[in-house]
Amino acid sequence: MSEAVRIALISGSLRADSGSTALLRTVAEVVEPEVVTARVYFGMGALPHFNPDDDFEPLDPAVAELRGLIAGADALLFSTPEYAGGLPGSFKNLLDWSVGGNEIVDKPTAWLNPAAPGRAEGAYAALRVVLGYTGARVVEEACVRLPVRRDAIDTEAGTVADPRVREGLRDAVAALVAAVKAERPAADPSAAGNPW
Ligand SMILES: Cc1cc2nc3c(=O)[nH]c(=O)nc-3n(C[C@H](O)[C@H](O)[C@H](O)COP(=O)(O)O)c2cc1C
Secondary structure, X not given: OOOOEEEEEEEOOOOOOOHHHHHHHHHHHHOOOOOEEEEEEOOHHHOOOOOHHHOOOOOOHHHHHHHHHHHHOOEEEEEOOOEOOEOOHHHHHHHHHHHHOOOOOOOEXXXXXXXXXXXXXXXXXXXXXXXXXXOOEEOHHHXXXXXXXXXXXXXXXXXXXXXXXXXXXXXXXXXXXXXXXXXXXXXXXOOOOOOO
């Protein structure tokens, strides 16, 4: 199995030309494949509404896919917009589904905030609180604000070309990778059946 650190990239936006998703797509573009295997998750829109009554085997396939992704990842990287002062409902729904399986517990986790300074404060404060409840381990050094202007998004590729943003992404990923490697012997989920 490859020594590359597996990072699941999860956007809180369903919008096709989302700045949050563009940042995460750009992460997948800037990482060195020998160091990081980055996988952008596009299944959020297929998740059912969270209902504890449905949190049993056999799980909805979209939920099983999400939990498999999280279980197989060494680390998680989120990026989300703010809606009405908080997290988008679909994203909170995803986070609620991440609780029951426990795959997220102790998982090194960080976020990339694409909003301009002073914006989206409520969403990222809420994300911190929710991740606290899920048991994810927030890697503070990897949590960064990297404002993305709409006109900086290459709509064809869905990525960000701005070299300062790309440098910021590399630094954030390096901090996340360092956190994973610091604890790797205990946390490495390499095992037969890992979908990564
Ligand atoms: C319904 C709605 C509510 C919004 N509420 C907020 C808000 O409370 N605070 C904020 O900073 N931006 C707010 N915005 C702006 C979005 O966060 C902004 O458009 C962001 O770029 C969307 O992220 P995305 O490009 O990743 O989809 C709102 C946008 C919409 C559509």
